[in-house]
Amino acid sequence: MTEELSLDSDVRFIKGVGPGRARLLERLSVRTVRDLLYLFPRRYEDRRELTPLDTLKPGMAAAVLARVVTVERKPTRRPGLSLVRALVTDGKGYGYALWFNRRGLERLLPPGTEASFYGPIEMHGGRLQITNPEVEVVREGEADSLGRIVPVYPATEGLSPLWLRRLLRRLLSVAREELRENLPEAIRHRRSLLDLPVAVEGLHYPLDGDHWRACRRRVAFQELFLLQLGLALRRHQARSGSLSPRLAPLGPRSEAFLASLPFSLTTAQRRVVEEIGADLVLTEPMNRLLQGDVGSGKTVVAVLAMLAAVDGGCQAALMVPTEVLALQHHRRLSRLLEPLGLEVALLRGALSAREREESLLSLREGRVAVAVGTHALIEEHVAFHRLGLVVIDEQHRFGVLQRGALAAKGTSPHVLVMTATPIPRTLTISIYGDLAVSVIDELPPGRRPVVTRRISSRQRPRLMEFIEAEIARCRQIYWVCPLVEESESLDVASAESRHEDLAALLPHRRVGLLHGQMASREKETVLTAFQRGEVDLLVSTTVIEVGVDVPNATVMVIEDAHRFGLSQLHQLRGRVGRGGEESYCLLLGGAATVEGRKRLEALCATQDGFRIAEIDLRLRGPGEVCGVRQHGLTDFRVADLLKDGRLLNEARQEAQALVAADPSLSSASELKRELYALYGERLELAVTG
Numbered sequence: 081m082t083e084e085l086s087l088d089s090d091v092r093f094i095k096g097v098g099p100g101r102a103r104l105l106e107r108l109s110v111r112t113v114r115d116l117l118y119l120f121p122r123r124y125e126d127r128r129e130l131t132p133l134d135t136l137k138p139g140m141a142a143a144v145l146a147r148v149v150t151v152e153r154k155p156t157r158r159p160g161l162s163l164v165r166a167l168v169t170d171g172k173g174y175g176y177a178l179w180f181n182r183r184g185l186e187r188l189l190p191p192g193t194e195a196s197f198y199g200p201i202e203m204h205g206g207r208l209q210i211t212n213p214e215v216e217v218v219r220e221g222e223a224d225s226l227g228r229i230v231p232v233y234p235a236t237e238g239l240s241p242l243w244l245r246r247l248l249r250r251l252l253s254v255a256r257e258e259l260r261e262n263l264p265e266a267i268r269h270r271r272s273l274l275d276l277p278v279a280v281e282g283l284h285y286p287l288d289g290d291h292w293r294a295c296r297r298r299v300a301f302q303e304l305f306l307l308q309l310g311l312a313l314r315r316h317q318a319r320s321g322s323l324s325p326r327l328a329p330l331g332p333r334s335e336a337f338l339a340s341l342p343f344s345l346t347t348a349q350r351r352v353v354e355e356i357g358a359d360l361v362l363t364e365p366m367n368r369l370l371q372g373d374v375g376s377g378k379t380v381v382a383v384l385a386m387l388a389a390v391d392g393g394c395q396a397a398l399m400v401p402t403e404v405l406a407l408q409h410h411r412r413l414s415r416l417l418e419p420l421g422l423e424v425a426l427l428r429g430a431l432s433a434r435e436r437e438e439s440l441l442s443l444r445e446g447r448v449a450v451a452v453g454t455h456a457l458i459e460e461h462v463a464f465h466r467l468g469l470v471v472i473d474e475q476h477r478f479g480v481l482q483r484g485a486l487a488a489k490g491t492s493p494h495v496l497v498m499t500a501t502p503i504p505r506t507l508t509i510s511i512y513g514d515l516a517v518s519v520i521d522e523l524p525p526g527r528r529p530v531v532t533r534r535i536s537s538r539q540r541p542r543l544m545e546f547i548e549a550e551i552a553r554c555r556q557i558y559w560v561c562p563l564v565e566e567s568e569s570l571d572v573a574s575a576e577s578r579h580e581d582l583a584a585l586l587p588h589r590r591v592g593l594l595h596g597q598m599a600s601r602e603k604e605t606v607l608t609a610f611q612r613g614e615v616d617l618l619v620s621t622t623v624i625e626v627g628v629d630v631p632n633a634t635v636m637v638i639e640d641a642h643r644f645g646l647s648q649l650h651q652l653r654g655r656v657g658r659g660g661e662e663s664y665c666l667l668l669g670g671a672a673t674v675e676g677r678k679r680l681e682a683l684c685a686t687q688d689g690f691r692i693a694e695i696d697l698r699l700r701g702p703g704e705v706c707g708v709r710q711h712g713l714t715d716f717r718v719a720d721l722l723k724d725g726r727l728l729n730e731a732r733q734e735a736q737a738l739v740a741a742d743p744s745l746s747s748a749s750e751l752k753r754e755l756y757a758l759y760g761e762r763l764e765l766a767v768t769g
């Protein structure tokens with residue numbers, strides 16, 4: 081290579097780029113030669129067929145190969161507008177090419193020049209003309225864009241797609257060799273995959289549709305395979321550490337707990353309890369995802385798993401995303417478990433130094449059986465005596481790494497993650513590797529669908545009457561205030577003023593307020609009062625979005641509902657309809673955007689969390705919905721988790737087989753280097769071999 085470029089070279093050092101354009105490229109997330117080679121076209125133009133000039137028709141986009149007959153710069157009356165016009169011929173016919181504001185172009189196209197033109201054909205003054213065509217001079221019978229499928233790259237201000245095409249064309253010829261094949265031959269053979277350099281080049285310059293598909297498949301496989309390999313390796317490393325404790329499902333405490341419940345488990349709950357129990361008696365760590373729609377009763381299942389830990393002589397930790405939820409779980413668990421002689425600790429950000437010291441000590445010495453908490457659980461000084469099980473509630477709110485941090489507080493503890501956002505199988509695999517999945521596909525008996533309606537501002541007086549009537553029937557109301565801004569303090573301000581308004585409108589009713597910036601004690605007081613039925617209407621920000629469980633609440637009012645995400649709305653709606661009463665979710669405010677309207681329509685149309693997650697995935701993409709965005713694990717350039725399910729499975733099988741056969745990847749050093757460069761840090765892979 082003439083230019084001494086490696087894949088990791090800064091693009092700045094590529095001839096013709098320099099620091100200025102490197103900055104512009106950075107906007108396309110392109111920093112290195114490798115990034116650039118993997119900057120694939122947004123679309124393609126099929127210029128394989130050249131159109132003879134005598135067959136042009138207005139309305140078509142045509143590729144033409146022709147010789148310039150005359151070229152002139154035409155003056156115009158409008159300042160700032162210049163025209164260049166060329167008369168061209170291909171021997172069969174004549175046509176005009178016209179450019180706006182391409183000063184100096186006439187000098188590149190002196191009469192006699194052969195060039196290829198590509199652009200829209202228009203009819204002007206009875207003459208066919210190709211307008212603002214892309215033009216490329218043919219030298220020695222050759223031009224990059226001649227007679228082939230031509231890539232169109234994403235444009236960014238200051239970098240034209242054409243400039244990018246030329247840059248990449250040249251880069252492919254000088255740096256393609258650097259893209260070394262790194263997949264083991266056997267895998268390529270088994271899965272009929274093209275060579276990497278061939279596939280990368282083909283994605284820029286496909287020969288035809290089939291070729292493009294084969295190239296895309298290879299590059300997508302590569303992306304999926306590397307992540308799967310990372311996950312498989314991580315799991316292998318976790319397993320080959322120490323043994324997990326054997327826990328004791330359905331032991332005496334579980335029995336006592338089940339006997340104390342006012343209901344019996346649903347069939348689905350019993351099934352998942354069994355699935356989890358079967359994992360917990362093994363010395364290999366459980367890694368299981370529990371999916372169940374909002375209100376399906378996941379908490380009871382989690383408690384049974386935690387009691388299996390306690391009966392097995394271990395501690396259990398339950399991590400939840402909000403303090404409000406931590407408070408609720410702590411109160412419930414204490415009530416349920418204290419009669420069984422078990423201590424439950426609460427760990428949250430806002431503890432006094434003394435409380436904190438006490439909790440931490442009892443946790444370390446093993447007096448506490450179950451710890452409930454927020455992120456505070458994974459702080460450095462938190463230590464357990466013998467942590468046997470980690471439960472993460474509402475896992476989509478946490479990252480992969482936070483889960484790892486909690487598990488790291490024990491010796492290969494079992495891990496149960498729970499979510500009400502039922503992620504499609506392809507996604508769970510790609511995000512968690514070979515995570516086992518249990519599904520609660522049944523709601524407790526007697527649940528009725530929540531009546532979901534949009535309410536216009538004209539109907540507000542009627543809404544207030546309705547609320548009065550519900551309160552008169554001893555029902556309780558949630559009133560969720562709009563997300564004002566990204567800023568939490570503004571949300572709080574809007575909740576405070578709404579609280580004042582509603583308190584004034586309902587002078588004889590007890591109106592409460594809950595938001596994230598209240599002191600913990602206050603939050604606790606309000607939440608407890610609401611749970612005891614001592615508050616009729618609770619004005620709140622989205623802090624109540626997940627987990628809060630007050631079966632007597634029957635109405636959820638959501639202001640400016642269109643501003644919320646779809647899964648979020650479904651979660652909020654899930655706060656009601658938890659008792660046997662008819663419940664309502666009322667969506668206030670118009671939908672300002674098309675997307676907003678789509679979300680509200682989807683919410684009104686279905687109660688099925690799985691359907692909603694699917695729609696949400698389509699609207700927002702997997703990274704957002706599953707909360708892995710920030711880790712970039714699913715930021716693939718080519719692979720599409722929603723469409724490449726089959727390929728993902730193939731990649732996963734190969735990754736697992738490879739790790740099983742050669743866990744140090746000593747037979748695939750190139751691959752290993754690539755893997756560690758990409759995921760070593762993010763997946764906390766151990767450096768071996």
Ligand code: ADP
Pocket residue numbers: 343344345346349372373374375376377378379380500524525627629631658
């Ligand atoms: P989620 O799955 O959303 O976390 P919860 O665990 O909060 O749901 O349960 C929702 C409500 O359903 C709670 O009030 C809980 O006590 C109740 N519940 C759970 N299981 C059953 C059951 N088998 N029969 C009746 N009610 C149940």
Ligand code: MG
Pocket residue numbers: 378379473626627
């Ligand atoms: Mg829950």
